[in-house]
Amino acid sequence: MIVLLKRLRYITVLLSSTTIMLFLYFQNSEMVLTYSSYIFVSEQALCGCHICVADQGNSSWFSERYKPTVPLLLNSTNTDLHANVSMWWKELQDVPNISNYTEVVDQLFPLFPDEEHYSDAGPERCRTCAVVGNSGNLLGSNYGPLIDFHDFVIRINKGPTKGYEKNVGNKTTHRILYPESAVDLDENTHLVFFPFKVLDMQWLISAFTTKNITQTYTEVPSTIKANKDKVMILHPEFIKYVHDNWSEGHGRYPSTGFLTLIFALHICDKVNVFGFGATSDRNWHHYFDETLALFESNIHGADFENKTINWLQQENKIMMYKGWT
Ligand code: C5P
Numbered sequence: 001m002i003v004l005l006k007r008l009r010y011i012t013v014l015l016s017s018t019t020i021m022l023f024l025y026f027q028n029s030e031m032v033l034t035y036s037s038y039i040f041v042s043e044q045a046l047c048g049c050h051i052c053v054a055d056q057g058n059s060s061w062f063s064e065r066y067k068p069t070v071p072l073l074l075n076s077t078n079t080d081l082h083a084n085v086s087m088w089w090k091e092l093q094d095v096p097n098i099s100n101y102t103e104v105v106d107q108l109f110p111l112f113p114d115e116e117h118y119s120d121a122g123p124e125r126c127r128t129c130a131v132v133g134n135s136g137n138l139l140g141s142n143y144g145p146l147i148d149f150h151d152f153v154i155r156i157n158k159g160p161t162k163g164y165e166k167n168v169g170n171k172t173t174h175r176i177l178y179p180e181s182a183v184d185l186d187e188n189t190h191l192v193f194f195p196f197k198v199l200d201m202q203w204l205i206s207a208f209t210t211k212n213i214t215q216t217y218t219e220v221p222s223t224i225k226a227n228k229d230k231v232m233i234l235h236p237e238f239i240k241y242v243h244d245n246w247s248e249g250h251g252r253y254p255s256t257g258f259l260t261l262i263f264a265l266h267i268c269d270k271v272n273v274f275g276f277g278a279t280s281d282r283n284w285h286h287y288f289d290e291t292l293a294l295f296e297s298n299i300h301g302a303d304f305e306n307k308t309i310n311w312l313q314q315e316n317k318i319m320m321y322k323g324w325t
Helices: 002-041 060-064 084-090 101-105 144-147 196-209 236-246 256-267 302-314
Strands: 130-132 152-156 174-177 189-195 231-233 270-274 318-321
Touching: 060 174, 060 270, 084 236, 101 196, 130 256, 174 231, 174 256, 196 231, 256 270, 256 302, 302 318
Parallel strands: 130 152, 130 270, 152 174, 174 189, 189 231, 270 318
Antiparallel strands: none
16 A cells, blocks of 8 residues: 555656646747747848848948838839929929929830839848949059959949959949930940939930930930830939938939939948049049049038948948049
8 A cells, every 4th residue: 555655656746747847848948939930030131141231220320311111213103203202303403394294204114114123132132232433543443353243333424344444344234324424335234214304204215216305404315225124213202312311401412423322222232332532632533534523512412422421331331442543
């Protein structure tokens, strides 16, 4: 009888300790599970680079300005402009907007790709971009191979590659243009069109169809060589967003280079910047001619743009390559 009682007590102790251990085990594993899924959710990478531009967790200065939901490019579903954007955008340049905006944009997307572009961000991708400005500080830099190493090489206006390959590279995936800065592109280059007035959109249509617009506030080419299926058009709301959030209202509207740089923050995971700023002897000429780039600060708020670019570098959002000359 005593032996039986002892066995019973032994079995009870064994059962209860097993129950307690099992309880603790499952409780812990749930914690582990919950904890690891928490880590998974909270650390889901925005991109595959070491640091992702769009990560708003590492700079409050940046997150106060960066708006990931802003419309980047026009497509047939987002052409309606908010009244304040429409009013502001139509006043940018002293060229009367005679034509009706809606009638003009309605002609854009039967002609050009009507797509959601740049929606391919993901934890496995590290989209590196070189934004190449036109500063003379590129001369003697030997940056060519480094620039060409990027996934996207974004060039601005007339900045040529032919004859300057050693310093600026020869790859161009995107070229930023507007009618007054138009040049011919090759088949594989995206024409990223920056419209500053309704007439600019009309020029774009005309350049690929009737070729009858040859004048804006100056003479413009009636057409250009470019792949119609690679045309992208910057959204007017994006220009206002850069003016409000990044230029903080300085100047009348942002410069093409500054717009391009902020555009790159929205389509790239890593942004390296070349050919911005004066040469070491404070010269503001282009690398391809002796014309001084005119930064009329009353128009573009150049000083403030430069300050913002320096801040972006300090906050590790971009890397500036200042050249050698
Ligand atoms: O002169 P352009 O507007 O074609 O140059 C394109 C961009 O390159 C400018 O908007 C500016 O951001 C940059 N640039 C520069 N310093 C220069 C020339 C151009 O920062 N000397």
